[in-house]
Every structure is written in C-alpha cells, then in structure tokens.
C-alpha cells in the first residue's frame with residue numbers, strides 16, 4: 001500500500017533556524033508524538049519506540065529515522081523505517097524552505113505500508129496520517145517559534 | 150470528488166441535469182464524508198455513538214439538505230437528497246441512519262404535514278442543527294404491525310399527555326424533538342402523530358441500546374413516556390390521521406436507506422479493488438484469481454443495478470410532489486421506494502459479505518474497512534420495513550388491493 005501526502009506550513013522564524021532545527025535529530029526526536037526510548041545513534045540518525053494508537057488498538061513500532069541529502073539552508077530528506085505488530089512502514093519525505101521569517105516549509109512524503117496496517121485501507125490510513133502529520137507540524141512550529149521569539 | 154460518486158454525479162448531470170446549487174450540495178457532501186472518515190472509524194472500533202456526525206454535517210451546512218430554502222435549508226429535491234445520501238453512505242450506515250432519520254423521517258415529515266407555524270418553529274432549527282429529530286413509531290410489542298402500538302394520549306389542559314414506551318429509536322437519546330405516534334386513550338379514534346419536545350417532563354431515555362451487533366456509531370434508544378406533555382399546536386397532520394404521516398415518512402426514508410446502501414456498495418468496491426490488487430497469495434495478486442473476480446463482478450453489478458433503481462424512486466417521488474393530488478403517481482413512488490430499499494439493502498448486505506470474503510481473516514475484524522458494512526447493512530433489511538414487509542407490499546402492488554397480505 002502506497003500513500004502520498006504533501007503540504008506546506010508557515011513558520012515565524014529565520015530560514016536558517018528552521019533548517020538547523022529540522023536537520024537536528026535531537027530536535028526531531030522531541031517533536032515525535034508518543035516516542036519512547038529515544039536513542040541518538042549519530043548526528044543524523046535516531047532510533048525510538050513509537051506507540052501508534054488507532055482507535056482502541058495500540059501498536060508499538062521500532063523506528064529508525066535518518067536525515068539525508070541536506071542542502072543547507074534549503075532542503076533535506078527525512079527517511080524512516082518502522083516495524084512491529086505485524087506491520088512495516090517505509091517513509092521517504094523531503095522538505096524545502098523558502099523565504100525567511102516567515103519561512104515557508106513545503107513538504108512531501110511517500111510511504112509504503114505492508115502487513116496488518118495496510119489492511120485498514122488507504123482512505124483511513126490517509127485520514128490518520130493527515131491527522132498525525134498535522135500534530136507533528138503543529139509541534140514543530142510551536143517549538144521553533146518559541147525558540148525564535 | 151470521490152471517483153465512483155463523481156461518476157454518479159456526472160451521469161445524473163448528463164441524463165437529467167443538476168443545477169449549480171445542487172452540485173454545491175454534493176461537493177459539500179463529498180467534503181463532509183471525507184471529514185468523517187477518521188472519527189467514524191475510531192468510534193466504530195470503540196463501539197460508540199459518533200457525536201461528530203451532526204457536527205460535521207453542521208459545518209458543511211448539510212443538516213437541512215431537503216428543507217426548503219425559505220426555512221433555511223438547501224432545498225434539495227429527492228434526487229439530490231438521494232445523491233447526497235449515496236456519498237454519505239460510503240462512510241457507513243451509522244451516518245446514514247442519523248441523516249435519514251433527522252431528514253427523511255423528521256424534517257421532510259414536518260415539511261409535508263406541518264402547519265406554517267410548525268414549519269417556522271422547527272425547520273430553521275433542524276436546518277441549522279440546533280434541533281435533532283427522531284421518529285418514534287416502533288414499540289416493544291409493535292414493529293411490523295404499527296396498528297397494534299400501545300402508546301396513548303389524553304387531553305390535558307391546553308394539550309395532550311402521552312404515555313407509553315418506544316423501542317429501537319434512532320437518535321432517541323440525542324434528539325431534541327421527536328415525531329411520536331399514539332392512539333387516544335378513550336374513544337377508539339385513529340392514530341395521531343405529535344411533535345414532542347424531549348426536554349418535556351415525562352420523557353425519559355430508558356436505555357441506550359449499545360449491545361447491537363453493528364451500527365455502533367448510531368444512537369439507538371428505548372424511551373418511556375410518562376404523561377409527556379404536547380400542546381394542541383403539536384399535532385402533526387390531522388388528529389386521527391397519523392398513519393398517513395407515518396407511511397409518507399417511510400416512503401421518503403426508504404429512498405434514503407436505499408441511497409445509503411448504494412454508497413456502501415461503492416465503498417465495498419473501492420476497498421475490495423485496493424485489497425485484491427495489493428494482496429499477494431499463491432504468487433500473484435488475489436485479484437488475478439478468478440474466484441475473487443467473481444466477487445468483484447457481483448459487487449459492481451449490484452451497484453449498477455441499484456443505483457438507477459434508487460434514482461428512479463427519487464425521481465418518481467419528485468414527480469409526485471409536483472402533482473400531489475395524483476394518487477397513481479404517489480402509489481408508484483411508494484412502490485418504487487419499497488423496491489429500491491428492498492433490493493439495495495439486500496445487494497449491499499451481500500456485497501459487504503463478499504467484500505469481507507475478499508479481505509479474508511482481516512475482513513473478520515472490525516478494524517477492516519468492510520466488516521462494518523457487513524454488520525451494519527443487516528439492519529437495512531429490518532428497519533423502515535423488513536424484507537418480508539417490503540415483499541408483501543411489492544407483491545400486492547402487482548397483484549392488487551385484494552392481495553394486501555399484511556392487512
């Protein structure tokens with residue numbers, strides 16, 4: 001099952017600050033909802049346990065996430081693999097920054113989902129993913145704007 | 150717009166014609182159905198009523214789709230109402246049950262039978278979603294045979310007091326107003342329909358029926374009336390003519406249920422298509438196994454067979470509304486609404502069963518997108534007239550009045 005999501009958000013912070021934070025795995029770790037046992041493997045890679053709650057069912061996924069193809073201060077890639085509870089996810093996302101204070105963050109993500117989770121169907125998964133991504137970006141925007149203030 | 154629904158809208162536009170304001174309603178329906186996806190799924194798995202249904206309909210100005218514009222509604226003719234419910238039906242019968250009861254059984258009955266004062270009092274509130282409507286015909290001992298219901302009314306002061314028990318009432322514990330049917334306590338008169346305010350003393354929600362085998366996101370309740378007061382201005386239609394109100398509501402409601410079932414079949418087809426083109430067994434996608442293709446063909450054919458059956462019933466109802474004095478037109482609309490509901494609910498149930506089969510073991514979980522359709526469409530063969538009552542009605546429409554076996 002393949003999913004594609006994209007969107008953009010405006011952040012009231014300098015472009016350089018936004019770029020530096022989004023390519024800082026420690027910062028990224030702090031914005032992941034329901035992440036546990038976060039381990040910073042190296043400056044571009046993190047591992048964590050992710051609790052994914054779908055209605056009353058909670059699954060635990062082992063996540064490995066890395067930052068790649070950075071082009072300061074414009075774009076970078078976030079690659080993630082997660083597996084557990086009979087499901088496997090591979091996510092490749094790219095972000096691009098334009099302007100500065102406000103900085104426009106354009107992003108797109110392609111996910112490949114296999115196993116039990118794929119059975120939920122793309123419409124539900126897209127609905128959930130959109131909700132989750134919205135939460136993640138709200139967290140990122142809040143943290144960045146707090147820092148820039 | 151969702152692809153199958155867009156195809157329906159395009160075809161109806163080409164063959165019959167839809168105005169811009171009607172297309173706007175359908176665009177809003179598409180957006181509302183998308184917005185309901187996650188909450189419907191979550192609440193279904195939790196087996197709980199979904200309070201987001203009225204909220205999302207309100208946000209998209211869809212609570213009063215069939216209510217005339219002069220009362221604050223969208224003024225949809227029956228055909229557009231059917232298309233609206235077709236799209237909502239893709240979200241499941243929980244959404245349909247809420248909308249069908251609030252609109253087809255509730256608002257449309259007030260629009261058809263209410264005095265001008267009643268229309269002014271109820272319809273703008275129902276269109277805004279400030280009022281939620283329910284329809285209380287069924288009782289513990291009166292279902293298919295409403296003539297045997299036991300709720301009674303007697304005169305009290307400037308109005309009437311109602312006593313009795315209503316069973317299996319959709320929206321029963323969330324409604325602000327309800328159409329209730331009762332006989333006079335004395336004198337042996339006919340059935341009368343009343344508009345009851347559920348905040349009245351004497352109205353009690355006995356229990357929310359949450360032990361159902363499906364339809365979890367729809368509220369179903371048992372209600373008790375212990376001298377609940379209604380004023381004399383709250384009689385809907387004429388005193389003693391409640392059956393006319395009840396049956397005309399069901400005519401509208403059956404087109405609504407049929408439309409919802411068409412939406413269910415569309416969702417079954419979408420979900421099955423996605424599943425059988427991605428799931429691999431015996432070295433190939435299961436959609437390449439011919440016996441799986443048999444299920445796909447059944448769902449597709451059922452959908453195509455029922456879609457225009459439902460539209461035809463809706464068009465006939467629109468014709469009948471333009472010429473309300475024509476009894477043959479009305480009888481034809483009544484017959485077609487029964488045929489549409491009967492076929493669409495059976496086809497939707499069988500389609501959902503086949504969709505579960507295509508999903509295999511995961512299809513047996515309520516986490517799958519098709520199990521809810523399997524559990525929920527079962528009720529479409531029971532409420533607003535069981536399969537058997539529809540069969541009797543359809544057969545007698547063919548054989549003639551002397552063959553009304555249910556009388």
Ligand SMILES: Cc1cc2nc3c(=O)[nH]c(=O)nc-3n(C[C@H](O)[C@H](O)[C@H](O)COP(=O)(O)OP(=O)(O)OC[C@H]3O[C@@H](n4cnc5c(N)ncnc54)[C@H](O)[C@@H]3O)c2cc1C
Pocket residue numbers: 250284285286287290291292293294316317318319320361364369528531532533534535536537538541554555
């Ligand atoms: C989830 C849910 C929501 C509902 N919502 C509402 C609502 O909002 N408002 C409301 O008023 N009601 C509502 N109902 C009630 C519904 O309309 C009735 O359940 C239905 O009309 C059948 O009545 P019954 O359950 O009493 O079954 P019965 O009438 O007892 O029927 C039992 C069986 O006998 C068959 N039967 C009965 N008479 C005949 C006959 N003459 N010939 C052949 N077979 C016959 C029936 O077809 C059925 O198979 C709801 C029901 C459910 C399950």
